[in-house]
Amino acid sequence: MTADWVVGHEHGQHLLLPKGEVVFENGEIVFVGHGFSGEVARRIDCGAALIGPGFVDLDALSDLDTTVLGFDNQPGWKKGRVWPESYMRAGPREMYTPEQLRWQKRYAFTRLIANGITTALPIASLFYREWGETWDEFEGAAEAAANLGLRVYLGPAYRSGNTYVSDAGEIAFHFDEPRGLAGLAQARQFCETFEGRADGLIRTMLAPDRIETCTAELLSQTAQAVRDLNVPVxxxxxxxxFEYQSVVRMHRRSPPEWLRDLGFLSPRAILPHLTYLSGRNGITHESPDLEILADSGARLAHCPLVMARGGTAIQSFARYRDAGLTIGMGTDTHPPDMIANMQAGLMTARLADGDPGAVSASDLYTAATLGGAQALGRDDLGRLVPGARADITVIGLDNPATGQVIDPVQTILINGSGRDVRTVVIDGRIVMQDGIIPGIDHAEMRADAQKMFDGMVAQYPDRTVHHPPLSEIFPPSYPLRKATV
Structure with a gap:
C-alpha cells in the first residue's frame, strides 16, 4: 500500500513518511518505508491519503446510543436516565429482545470499522437492561466480530447494584450482591471459553459496570479473576x-483510594473517564488521586467528545500525561468517530489549560493508537512497524471540505472526519475498501436501527419518575406545527 503520507514508527514513537509504503503478509507488517525491493502480490495506491495504524477504541459503543436522549433533556433523573422506584420495585425488564441485542452488536461493529477503528472494547448501557449483559448476546458479538473481521475484547458487563429515584426526587442505591457475583462467574466462564477465538481476533476482558454500583466483594473477586486469567478489566x-461523592460517602475514601485498597488497580485496569479527581471540578475531598492512579499503572480511557456534550472535561490532558498516566481513547457514542473525538480532546485540553501549546494534535493521535495498544499490553498494535499486526486505517485527504494539507495529522485534527476513512485492514484482511464493507447495506441497517430505537423510546414513560408522556420527557427543540388537512 502506498499513499502521499504514511505514519511509520521508530524508537517508540510515530514518524511521518511522505510517499511512503507499507507491505504486509499473512496478517503481519513486513515493511514500512520507501523503496521496498521484494516482490508483492498486489499493489494498492491510496493517493492523497494518510495510511496509519488502526484506531484502538477502549470504550466502543455496542448498542443504540441513548446518550443523545440526554443532549438537551436534563436533569437525567427526571428524563428516565435513572430508574424510578416504582419501576425497580415492579422488577426491571429487558427493553430489547435477545435477537435485537445480537443485531445491535453487528450494527455497531460495522460503524466502528467504517470509522477506522480496528480494535474495540464494546460498551453498552445497563439502564435498559434487566440487570447485566448476557452470554447469548456476547456469543453473538463474537460471531459478528469474526464475520466482519473486527478485533475485539469481549466480556458481558455485571454489577452489584443500581441507582433509583424516589417520587420526591431523591436518588438512592439498591444492591443485590449475589446477583453481581453470579454475573462475575458468567463473565469469567466467558473469558475461559472465548479467549483467542477467530485466530486471535477475539480476546476477552472483565467489565464490572460502574464503580458506584459495585460492592467491595465484587471488585475484590474481579481483581483476583484478572490475575488468574491475565485479561484486561x-x-x-x-x-x-455524584459517583465520586457516593463512593466517599459509602466507603470513606475517594474512588482511586478505594480501588487501591481493594487491590484492584494494576496495569490491566482500564478506567473511563476519570473526569472528577480530588481537588478538581468542585470535589473538595483531598486525596492524591492522580498520583495513586499513575503509580498503579492503571490506564485512562479518555472519552472527550461524549463528556464535553455533558459539559465536563478532564483537568487536564497535559496534567494527566505529565503525571505519567497512560492515556488511550474511547468514543462511547454514535457515531464512533475517533477523528471527531480527537478533535474534541484537543480543544477541551487547550481550554482546560488556557494554553494552545499544552497539547498537540500528535498527543491525541498517539493516544488513539499507541495509548490504546499500551492499555491492552499489546506492542503489536497501534503502530506500523515490521512484526506488528497489519491493522491499517486509510484516511482520505482529497475531500474539498478538508482544505489544504498542512501536515496530515494536524489536518485531520482540524478538518477531518470519520467519514473520510476510506479503507480499513485488520490482521491483513481488507474489511472495508472505498467505504464498502462486504455484505453490509448501511442504509438498510440505519432504517432498522431507527425502528428499534423508536420502540425503545416508546417505553420511556414507564421507566421515568412520575411517568410523564413522551412529549414532556423529550420535548422538541422548537414547537411543532403539524400539517393540517
Whole structure:
C-alpha cells in the first residue's frame, strides 16, 4: 500500500513518511518505508491519503446510543436516565429482545470499522437492561466480530447494584450482591471459553459496570479473576460528582483510594473517564488521586467528545500525561468517530489549560493508537512497524471540505472526519475498501436501527419518575406545527 503520507514508527514513537509504503503478509507488517525491493502480490495506491495504524477504541459503543436522549433533556433523573422506584420495585425488564441485542452488536461493529477503528472494547448501557449483559448476546458479538473481521475484547458487563429515584426526587442505591457475583462467574466462564477465538481476533476482558454500583466483594473477586486469567478489566470511574461523592460517602475514601485498597488497580485496569479527581471540578475531598492512579499503572480511557456534550472535561490532558498516566481513547457514542473525538480532546485540553501549546494534535493521535495498544499490553498494535499486526486505517485527504494539507495529522485534527476513512485492514484482511464493507447495506441497517430505537423510546414513560408522556420527557427543540388537512 502506498499513499502521499504514511505514519511509520521508530524508537517508540510515530514518524511521518511522505510517499511512503507499507507491505504486509499473512496478517503481519513486513515493511514500512520507501523503496521496498521484494516482490508483492498486489499493489494498492491510496493517493492523497494518510495510511496509519488502526484506531484502538477502549470504550466502543455496542448498542443504540441513548446518550443523545440526554443532549438537551436534563436533569437525567427526571428524563428516565435513572430508574424510578416504582419501576425497580415492579422488577426491571429487558427493553430489547435477545435477537435485537445480537443485531445491535453487528450494527455497531460495522460503524466502528467504517470509522477506522480496528480494535474495540464494546460498551453498552445497563439502564435498559434487566440487570447485566448476557452470554447469548456476547456469543453473538463474537460471531459478528469474526464475520466482519473486527478485533475485539469481549466480556458481558455485571454489577452489584443500581441507582433509583424516589417520587420526591431523591436518588438512592439498591444492591443485590449475589446477583453481581453470579454475573462475575458468567463473565469469567466467558473469558475461559472465548479467549483467542477467530485466530486471535477475539480476546476477552472483565467489565464490572460502574464503580458506584459495585460492592467491595465484587471488585475484590474481579481483581483476583484478572490475575488468574491475565485479561484486561474496565471499570467506569470518577465519571461524575455524584459517583465520586457516593463512593466517599459509602466507603470513606475517594474512588482511586478505594480501588487501591481493594487491590484492584494494576496495569490491566482500564478506567473511563476519570473526569472528577480530588481537588478538581468542585470535589473538595483531598486525596492524591492522580498520583495513586499513575503509580498503579492503571490506564485512562479518555472519552472527550461524549463528556464535553455533558459539559465536563478532564483537568487536564497535559496534567494527566505529565503525571505519567497512560492515556488511550474511547468514543462511547454514535457515531464512533475517533477523528471527531480527537478533535474534541484537543480543544477541551487547550481550554482546560488556557494554553494552545499544552497539547498537540500528535498527543491525541498517539493516544488513539499507541495509548490504546499500551492499555491492552499489546506492542503489536497501534503502530506500523515490521512484526506488528497489519491493522491499517486509510484516511482520505482529497475531500474539498478538508482544505489544504498542512501536515496530515494536524489536518485531520482540524478538518477531518470519520467519514473520510476510506479503507480499513485488520490482521491483513481488507474489511472495508472505498467505504464498502462486504455484505453490509448501511442504509438498510440505519432504517432498522431507527425502528428499534423508536420502540425503545416508546417505553420511556414507564421507566421515568412520575411517568410523564413522551412529549414532556423529550420535548422538541422548537414547537411543532403539524400539517393540517
Amino acid at each position: 474496565r471499570l467506569h470511574c470518577c465519571q461524575s460528582a
